[in-house]
Amino acid sequence: MDGIEQGFSVGNGLKLHRTKGLIMACKQGDNETITEYYGRLKKLWDELDKFDRQPICTCGGCKCDLNKQLDNKRDEDKLHDFLFGIHSSYSTAASTLLLQQPLPSLNSAYSTLLIQEEEKDDDYHNPPGKLLVRTLKHLEKPDKIFSIEFNFHLIDLKKKKIELNYIPAIPLMKEGAMGKMVVFDSCIYILGGVLNRTELNQNKAKYENMNHIHCESSKYCLVSKRWDAFDAPIQTEGCSIPDTTIFGKLYCFGLPWRRPMAVYENGGWKDLKLPDHLIHRKISYPVIPDRINNRYLVYFYDSREIYAFRPNSNSTATASATAAGDWTCVVDNFNKEWHTTVAVSGNILFFHVFRLHYFVAAYDMSTNKWLEIVEDFTRVGATVSHFSHMFTLPENHDVLCLATGLPSTCNNPAAVDILRLRFNHTSGSNQLTLTALDYHSYNLPIPSRVNDFLLL
Known part of the structure; x- marks a missing residue:
């Protein structure tokens, strides 16, 4: 040394x-x-x-x-x-x-x-996502076959601009033919009753060249920019598909006692077998795609249980298949009502309900506890309203987007309001912080009513 x-x-x-x-x-x-x-x-x-x-x-x-x-x-x-x-x-x-x-x-x-x-x-502050807004408009001539129509507008969250009539409108016979809107494989699908097929076949002369649009389900290709017919899973008693969602494939959930769970692959639908203990159970809308954990969250309201469904990478429907994936109970006694304005990020469920104690409630599935919320809305001001949709951005799983459509009144146009909140939560902590990032409003044509949103 x-x-x-x-x-x-x-x-x-x-x-x-x-x-x-x-x-x-x-x-x-x-x-x-x-x-x-x-x-x-x-x-x-x-x-x-x-x-x-x-x-x-x-x-x-x-x-x-x-x-x-x-x-x-x-x-x-x-x-x-x-x-x-x-x-x-x-x-x-x-x-x-x-x-x-x-x-x-x-x-x-x-x-x-x-x-x-x-x-x-x-x-x-400038998210790259785009939001498709579907609105419902009552036509001025109700004596026509089609009394209402869907219109589609695109909101660019990064540029904070709206492009009206982004894709062609769909005329409808009646307001009840809503359907579920999802995006998959460069196409936008509306599943579940845009127009009753029996009615269509009995009145072909009335619809002339529009037959390819007005089917029980329709799809719009973002590449070819055209609408085409799309066969949805077989339904009974005229019920529409309660919930359809995407995760690498197209899955349909909803009413297992009336219509089997199904997956769309290789150009066709295949029925999937639920585990025996879940058959005839009652699923609550909506089913939530959990992108971080590569699974769906499904709430059975008759037992107050939350299950995680994780699809297999090679799902093939066989007689012994269990919905072509794994079903695991993640919450065995959910002690609150399951609301439709819900989102998930990791193990945290987020709910937004009018007149809640917190503007957004958060439930930690890993500890089965509700979290204490710390809210900071100083960036957008103290005034916040009730929202109808909530989701996370694929690029930022710690940002919640809340969106609502305000209906037009008299000469005032309808508006889409979007509030973005960033949340922070440390694993094991009982506290979650919500910080408002921005709040924007986008005007829509008169007259119209917002039906739903789709994140592209």
């Missing part, structure tokens, strides 16, 4: 052990910026340097540049500390940095993640 200063004393051992433990436990919090996290970590590094001064070559004849090698090794250790504790939302970027040969410097990795944080923050 001649010629090398160690710079370490036995008395520093306990402090060194404590500091290294704090560095290993240092993680970026959900509400913490990268700069704040880096600052906490740097203080610990500085403290470590005081107690664990690395060896320095003093022999004067060293030809291997040991001092520089030791500096590089310490910098590499700090790089691993930094990337190990970075928030999970940056895990892909951290993995990419660690795959580089040679490894980037700590400063280079820090700068790279700062840029990504700025881009991510820009997505919060």
Whole structure:
């Protein structure tokens, strides 16, 4: 050890052990910026340097540049500390940095993640999503066969603009023929009774060239820009499909005692067999796609249970198939009403109901507890209204979008109001923070009434 200063004393051992433990436990919090996290970590590094001064070559004849090698090794250790504790939302970027040969410097990795944080923050305030709004308009000549029609408008959440009549309208015979609107495989589907097929076949002469539009279900191809007929699963007693949703494939849920669960694949529908203990059970609308966990959440209101349905990657319907996937009970006694304005992110269910104690209620399925809500609406003001739809953005799973359509009155146009809320919740905590990001209103033509929304 001649010629090398160690710079370490036995008395520093306990402090060194404590500091290294704090560095290993240092993680970026959900509400913490990268700069704040880096600052906490740097203080610990500085403290470590005081107690664990690395060896320095003093022999004067060293030809291997040991001092520089030791500096590089310490910098590499700090790089691993930094990337190990970075928030999970940056895990892909951290993995990419660690795959580089040679490894980037700590400063280079820090700068790279700062840029990504700025881009991510820009997505919060200028989300890339687009929202299709379907409105219902009563035609001026009710003596015609078609007394109402669907109109479709597109809201660009990033540009904060609305494009009216984005796709061709669909005339309807009656208001009850609503159907469920979903998007799948570059097509928009309206499933469940746009026009009764029996009525159509009996009155073909009246509909002339419009037969391809007015079927029990219809689809609009975003590529070819045209409407076509689409066969929905067989229904009974004229009931429409209670809920249809998407997750890599097209699944239909709803009334198992009247119509089987079904999946659309390879150009056709296949019935799926529910587990025996779920047959004849009553499903509550809506079924919620949980994109983070790659599953659907299904509420059975006759037992107050919430089940997670996770489709198999290769789902094929056979006589012994169990809905071509796994059914798991995740909540065995949901102690509140299941409302239609609901969304999910991870293990948190969000509900928005008029006159709730909180503007948005949050239920943690991992602990089976309702969370305490801390609300901050200072960005958009104190006035908030009742919303009819709630969803998360695919790009930002910690942002809730609430949307509502205000009907037109007299000469005032209808409006679509959209409120975006960012939420923060630490696992195991009983508190969740809601922060309003922005609030925008978009005018629609007179007369019209908003029917539903679809995130494209």
